[in-house]
Amino acid sequence: MKKEKGQVGPPALSNSGGRLMKQHSLCFLRIVRTAWHVLLCPFLLLAFSGCPYGYRPAVWELEACVQPSDSVGPILISPEGISRYELNGTFDAYTFVADPPANKVRVLGPDFQLLYSIGDDTGVAKLLQPHAVAVARTREVGGHGMDSSASVYVADTRNHRICRFDHGGGFVLSWGSFGDSLGQFNTPRGIETDLRGRVYVLDSGNCRIQVFDSTGKLIRWWGSCGGGTGEFVGPIDLVVGYGYNFEAAWVAIADAGSNSVLFFDTVGNFLKADRQLYELTGIGEGSSSHPYHAAAVSRRKLIYFCYYDKAGTGGVSSVPISEMVDPVDFGLEAVIDRAGRKVCTYTYNVH
Numbered sequence: 559m560k561k562e563k564g565q566v567g568p569p570a571l572s573n574s575g576g577r578l579m580k581q582h583s584l585c586f587l588r589i590v591r592t593a594w595h596v597l598l599c600p601f602l603l604l605a606f607s608g609c610p611y612g613y614r615p616a617v618w619e620l621e622a623c624v625q626p627s628d629s630v631g632p633i634l635i636s637p638e639g640i641s642r643y644e645l646n647g648t649f650d651a652y653t654f655v656a657d658p659p660a661n662k663v664r665v666l667g668p669d670f671q672l673l674y675s676i677g678d679d680t681g682v683a684k685l686l687q688p689h690a691v692a693v694a695r696t697r698e699v700g701g702h703g704m705d706s707s708a709s710v711y712v713a714d715t716r717n718h719r720i721c722r723f724d725h726g727g728g729f730v731l732s733w734g735s736f737g738d739s740l741g742q743f744n745t746p747r748g749i750e751t752d753l754r755g756r757v758y759v760l761d762s763g764n765c766r767i768q769v770f771d772s773t774g775k776l777i778r779w780w781g782s783c784g785g786g787t788g789e790f791v792g793p794i795d796l797v798v799g800y801g802y803n804f805e806a807a808w809v810a811i812a813d814a815g816s817n818s819v820l821f822f823d824t825v826g827n828f829l830k831a832d833r834q835l836y837e838l839t840g841i842g843e844g845s846s847s848h849p850y851h852a853a854a855v856s857r858r859k860l861i862y863f864c865y866y867d868k869a870g871t872g873g874v875s876s877v878p879i880s881e882m883v884d885p886v887d888f889g890l891e892a893v894i895d896r897a898g899r900k901v902c903t904y905t906y907n908v909h
Contacts, residue, residue, distance in 0.1 A: 683729035733774030780826030788828035791815025840887030
């Protein structure tokens with residue numbers, strides 16, 4: 559882990575001062591949101607075969623656009639991947655950004671200040687063009703929470719491996735090498751975790767998904783290259799979606815080669831495909847309030863919301879994102895702008 563200027567050691571992920579009033583004011587909203595998912599949605603699922611707002615368009619309001627900087631200037635060079643999580647017991651969102659040209663993952667605090675960087679300049683922890691990052695998650699915030707000791711998983715794309723780091727950026731272990739045998743990778747570009755500690759890797763060059771435990775032991779795999787049902791042409795990113803009990807329910811793959819988002823269950827059975835989604839660049843979790851929404855980003859400056867739940871409810875809507883120069887990835891109500899080297903956050907609702 560590289561220490562930033564003035565940093566004595568890796569900072570602990572902790573609640574920031576001055577946010578107590580914010581926590582109290584939002585606590586009621588968190589209770590209502592949890593009650594909706596836990597109590598009301600299952601009832602509506604039985605009554606209507608799926609939560610009724612599954613087909614309804616998303617309404618977005620820009621919250622802020624921030625270009626993370628230090629005393630020298632912008633800290634991002636050409637970011638590709640973004641993941642965001644809320645620290646348990648707080649309302650503070652932490653942002654993890656994969657920046658391939660820097661060979662680093664940048665960890666940003668609630669105010670998008672740089673906390674630390676993951677990836678050393680030499681040795682076993684040296685990354686080579688990492689494209690994606692994920693954090694071991696908890697049930698808080700609809701499955702989008704993390705605790706202060708959460709492991710961080712990085713798709714080390716050009717080293718053809720997966721690296722696991724501790725919460726301060728210290729190297730723990732890695733697995734994988736270049737190849738097409740099981741447990742090997744060819745330019746992995748996407749990575750996600752679920753509440754059972756499983757790690758889902760999009761092995762892009764081999765057109766497949768491999769699922770591991772936290773130590774790198776292979777659990778299962780699926781996928782192949784081709785134009786048939788459930789096959790991939792040019793997969794670039796993945797996201798894990800959740801059902802009403804906050805258990806992993808499906809896996810969505812952004813396949814830029816076929817202009818599609820393909821949905822599978824968590825053991826690899828094909829469910830459906832949303833097609834004619836052009837110039838896809840990434841996919842992520844739509845909202846902590848709606849864990850069964852996948853948000854796919856397009857270079858046409860659109861966000862496609864692809865819905866799927868266990869009842870088979872599904873649909874697509876899109877919203878423009880005019881604030882972006884070159885949007886490339888989505889993570890929990892935030893979009894990373896590669897050319898603008900900034901992060902834009904939004905508030906999200908459905909009619």
